[in-house]
Amino acid sequence: MTISTLTLTRPDDWHLHLRDGEALEAVVGHSARQFARAIIMPNLKPPVTTTAQALAYRERILAALDKSGDGQSFTPLMTLYLTDNTAAEEIARARESGAVYAVKLYPAGATTNSDAGVTDLLGRCGKVLETMEKLGMPLLTHGEATDPAIDVFDREKVFIDRVMIPLRRAFPGLKVVFEHITTADAAQYVRDAEGPIAATITPQHLLYNRNALFQGGVRPHWYCLPVLKRETHRQALVEVATSGNPRFFLGTDSAPHARGLKEHACGCAGCFTGLHAMELYAKAFDDAGRLDALEGFASFHGPDFYGLPRNTGKLTLVREPFRIPDELPFGLQTIVPLAGGETLPWRVSI
Secondary structure (H helix, E strand, O other): OOOOEEEEEOOOEEEEOOOOHHHHHHHHHHHHHHOOEEEEOOOOOOOOOOHHHHHHHHHHHHHHHHHHOOOOOOEEEEEEEOOOOOOHHHHHHHHHHOOEEEEEEOEOOOOOOOOOOEOOHHHHOHHHHHHHHHHOOOEEEEOOOOOOOOOHHHHHHHHHHHHHHHHHHHOOOOOEEEEOOOOHHHHHHHHHOOOOEEEEEOHHHHHOOHHHHOOOOOOHHHOOOOOOOOHHHHHHHHHHHOOOOOOEEEOOOEOOOOHHHHOOOOOOOOOOOOOOHHHHHHHHHHHOOOHHHHHHHHHHHHHHHHOOOOOOOEEEEEOOOEEOOOOEEEOOEEEOOOOOOOEEOOEEEO
16 A cells, blocks of 8 residues: 655754855755754864854854744754864863754865864874763764775775774764765664664665766766765665664755855765755655654654654655755855756655
8 A cells, every 4th residue: 555645753864064154044944844953064164163163053053044934943953073182171061051962073084174174083082082972972973084095985984994993992882973874884883883873874875876976977966975885885775774773863964065066177075955855765765665664764763862852743744746946046056956856756745
């Protein structure tokens, strides 16, 4: 029997880029329409490295949401950007603030605005990690090794061996989220590892393999980091995402860039899915025959890992064609949603 409507506990997005200024104002309403809360990435220019900066950014997000007139309740969960010089005292201030929920590790040079990232995690950040472990503050990892000698398709696998395993051996009680995993290697590691670990998975990595980057030519709006991988890896991600395993949950990694910066000689990494994330996830779970597992993945596993209450509101998806717009306003420019111009079989009902 074909399901025509699907009502879920209102979901959360555990990995979201909202940018700042006009870009923030352009995109925040899209996420608020679907999600009750979101973990907000701190890789602005300059990065959000202190509690005071995080609180100020939170106020700008709330002001932008109010200006958007969306009318939805939406709570930004703030994060700090980890650097070689982050002080343990700053972690304590962040925890005491009640508004900062995690610390983000960007290996230096790994992705957009990561130049201030960490160069030697255990060597430079040991005291900070010890404090995070003690206070129960999660570490969110962009899991790619950045040695230029490593093939771009192997960077996640190498990160597990070179960074993740030594990190978790040194700090076994540290809560770690392996963000936007893309490989069977990462899926297996998170599934089987001991201790407090979880992973987020994006809609693009559930729906597409690396062929999507090259169908009919180079397609920059499918380019993100970590990059899309082989079909065998996509299948492994679908398997764990739909398995009901509470270690895996929703994180869109929606990353808006102006159209001109994507369609560029050196195009930016990031897929914009803030508009239609739940429609994309519904298609992925429907294709796998596991719509019954979507609520756990989208609505329960994330708050359970973070120690937050589950939402009480609802979100309904209906099986109706939804044509993704070709582009959307983005300040004085435009932005292209992932798979713009294509039609999805599900639509969020407002």
